[in-house]
Amino acid sequence: MLAWYRRRYLDLLGSIYIYNEHRGYTALDRVLEAVRARCEPNDPLIGLIEKHRADERKHYVMFKRWFELQGKRPMHLDRTFGHIDRFIEIMFGTSIDSLDTEAVIARDELFERLCRVISLTEQRGFKQVEILLANSHVRSDPALVRIFEVIHRDEPSHWAPYDGWLEANAKREPKWWERMVDGFIHSELLFLKLPILFLNPFVKRRTDWADDGEEAPDRYAERLRPVGARAATA
Ligand SMILES: [Fe+2]
Ligand SMILES: [Fe+2]
DSSP, X not given: OHHHHHHHHHHHHHHHHHHHHHXXXXXXXXXXXXXXXXXXXXXXXXXXXXXXXXXXXXXXHHHHHHHHHTTOOOBXXXXXXXXXXXXXXXXXXXXXXXXXXXXXXXOHHHHHHHHHHHHHHXXXXXHHHHHHHTOHHHHTOHHHHHHHHHHHHHTHHHHHHHHHHHHHTTOOOOOHHHHHHHHHHHHIIIIIIHHHHXXXXXXXXXXXXXXXXXXXXXXXXXXXXXXXXXXXXX
């Protein structure tokens, strides 16, 4: 019984993570679009977000490998399981896919809001990974522990560029209610959606991979190499 429980828990945890990693790097493509339109071409923010995008893609691939080695696909989850999806929906009143990139480019306060949403999401992700690394079910799977250790190491560099932009442009810190929305989304996922998913026998596995057919999904992989190593082969 415990073995079954553990398998199902890790299966669903991996499925929620792989969904969020994929959502993360594809949503960052839209953020990059906005940043490129707003900033000078040599603005360091662009390179930092490309690195962030490359990291989230790398996390996605790690979970994909984890599932592949078990000979199975993740569960078919939709955007109700996406932290960033819910956050954007609440803060912008629209889904990520229909977020008006033009408006975010043109209006400073919307870009500012987006930076805060991403920063809070990443900080939340960091704290969550710390909790998971101490979880006995997670610790029973050495491959999963290694994946979470990599995520834990990467995460602080993910909120830094957005916090940096907010600070450099003298924008305010997140307000208590923004942190509350973030906390609400997190508890909703953990205490409501995950248990419902756990007990739902009808949830199906994917028959494909979320990145099937994506054009050059690893286009920023170069950003993962240390700057010195890049210069040496340039
Ligand atoms: Fe990630
Ligand atoms: Fe991240």
